Amino acid sequence: MTIASPAKFRFDLDLGHREERSSILSDSAMAAMLTAARAEGYEQGLGDGERSLVSKSAQRLAHAAELLADHTAALNAALDDSRHATLTEAVDLASAIARKLAGHLLAREPTAEIEALIAECLVSLDAVPHLVIRCAPDLADAVREIALARIANSGFTGRLVVLGDPDQAISDAKIEWADGGLVRDRAALETEIERRIAAFVAARRGHPIKSGPGGTTA
Numbered sequence: 599m600t601i602a603s604p605a606k607f608r609f610d611l612d613l614g615h616r617e618e619r620s621s622i623l624s625d626s627a628m629a630a631m632l633t634a635a636r637a638e639g640y641e642q643g644l645g646d647g648e649r650s651l652v653s654k655s656a657q658r659l660a661h662a663a664e665l666l667a668d669h670t671a672a673l674n675a676a677l678d679d680s681r682h683a684t685l686t687e688a689v690d691l692a693s694a695i696a697r698k699l700a701g702h703l704l705a706r707e708p709t710a711e712i713e714a715l716i717a718e719c720l721v722s723l724d725a726v727p728h729l730v731i732r733c734a735p736d737l738a739d740a741v742r743e744i745a746l747a748r749i750a751n752s753g754f755t756g757r758l759v760v761l762g763d764p765d766q767a768i769s770d771a772k773i774e775w776a777d778g779g780l781v782r783d784r785a786a787l788e789t790e791i792e793r794r795i796a797a798f799v800a801a802r803r804g805h806p807i808k809s810g811p812g813g814t815t816a
Contacts, residue, residue, distance in 0.1 A: 686799050693795055697788065704769040704784070709737055712771040713744045715782050719773050724753040732772040735762030741771070 704711070712733060723729065733741045742760040749758060756775075766772065773780045 682799075682802060685802060689795055689799060693791070708734075708769045709740050709744055711769050711782055712737070712741055713748070715771055715773060715780055716741075716745050716748050719775075719780055720748055720752040720754050723775060724755070726754070726756050726775040726777075728757040728759060728775065729754065730759045730761065730774045732761050732763040732766055732774070734766045734768050734770070735764060737768065738762035 712731075716731070719729070729745075731741060731745060738760055742758075745758055745760060763772070767784060769782070770784055771782045
């Protein structure tokens, strides 16, 4: 068996080859790596920029939508308040006019409501022993005449008593019999009307008021 002689280490050759390999890596590989790194950095930067721009645009759009929604809600609330205020003013005006007209009518015909009350009572009071009518003192005589005329055309055969009562306002009256009675109290009626008007307006505040062809309706 033959043993080969070991090769001598040549510093100049080996070093030369290393320099040559090192030179090849520096000129080609490094240039390619640099180009690739630049391209990758550009693409990444472009992508990050686009994503940032889209995100900012979406945020601005969402903020604008929120502002629009808030402004729309505020506008609707203002419109509802305005419509309800108009409704309240209209109802108050109608109520004031009605009170004034009623006052003029009662001043002109103070016994009209009392006569209607007497007529309502006599329909079902055939067998009662007596009927007492309390009214304003200034109207006592007129009310007595009205009651007697009504009784003459009814089945009532009891005793009629008409009393002038200073507690009764003009056009008010209290009619009493053995087991019942009726009262006509203008102040109480006006209080009840005001209560119902207030309830009506309050109820309308819980519902939107829609504007129709003929104007504003609830």
